[in-house]
Amino acid sequence: AQKITQTQPGMFVQEKEAVTLDCTYDTSDQSYGLFWYKQPSSGEMIFLIYQGSYDEQNATEGRYSLNFQKARKSANLVISASQLGDSAMYFCAMRLMNRDDKIIFGKGTRLHILP
Amino acid sequence: DTGVSQDPRHKITKRGQNVTFRCDPISEHNRLYWYRQTLGQGPEFLTYFQNEAQLEKSRLLSDRFSAERPKGSFSTLEIQRTEQGDSAMYLCASSLAYPSYNEQFFGPGTRLTVL
Numbered sequence: 163a164q165k166i167t168q169t170q171p172g173m174f175v176q177e178k179e180a181v182t183l184d185c186t187y188d189t190s191d192q193s194y195g196l197f198w199y200k201q202p203s204s205g206e207m208i209f210l211i212y213q214g215s216y217d218e219q220n221a222t223e224g225r226y227s228l229n230f231q232k233a234r235k236s237a238n239l240v241i242s243a244s245q246l247g248d249s250a251m252y253f254c255a256m257r258l259m260n261r262d263d264k265i266i267f268g269k270g271t272r273l274h275i276l277p
Numbered sequence: 278d279t280g281v282s283q284d285p286r287h288k289i290t291k292r293g294q295n296v297t298f299r300c301d302p303i304s305e306h307n308r309l310y311w312y313r314q315t316l317g318q319g320p321e322f323l324t325y326f327q328n329e330a331q332l333e334k335s336r337l338l339s340d341r342f343s344a345e346r347p348k349g350s351f352s353t354l355e356i357q358r359t360e361q362g363d364s365a366m367y368l369c370a371s372s373l374a375y376p377s378y379n380e381q382f383f384g385p386g387t388r389l390t391v392l
Contacts, residue, residue, distance in 0.1 A: 207383035253319050267319030
């Protein structure tokens with residue numbers, strides 16, 4: 163079965179420190195995409211970063227990078243130089259390219275940035 | 278504003294009543310998705326459309342739920358005979374069909390409370 167696992171329900175990090183949010187996924191498909199979304203308290207889902215299963219290099223978008231380890235089926239999000247505005251829920255998600263087009267989400271990690 | 282919009286943002290209803298939500302996707306996006314998010318969980322896929330065709334329905338979508346996208350533009354999600362368990366945030370997202378790695382852009386959601 164396809165599944166996303168986020169094992170950290172909550173994290174507290176000091177401002178300006180780097181933070182790693184863990185994500186592991188389970189699929190037997192070869193073609194898939196991995197996403198990270200941010201959900202502030204206002205509720206909207208904000209796309210952060212994407213990694214394709216065939217991409218050889220880790221994706222980066224500004225302060226966000228995705229540590230993709232295909233053999234371990236992990237796709238951890240790294241936020242460098244954290245800011246107070248990074249406090250939010252973070253969801254890891256997977257999209258299977260050769261099946262139905264839905265995105266499967268993990269349960270999320272609530273990140274708190276401390277001043 | 279060219280983002281995904283949803284209406285209403287909040288809906289409070291009594292058990293047994295029918296409710297209808299509307300989603301307006303980004304204008305050039307031909308795919309439209311509905312998700313449900315309960316407290317402390319990630320969004321769960323309900324259904325999606327490509328243009329006006331409904332291509333996939335989750336088993337979460339009971340007979341009381343129906344979704345339409347009559348002209349391939351906006352979509353409606355109707356819940357008949359609401360139950361307290363239907364209380365959740367209902368999220369709409371849109372994307373282009375190709376390339377398949379395109380992220381889904383989410384609307385602000387409709388928060389449903391069934392009393």
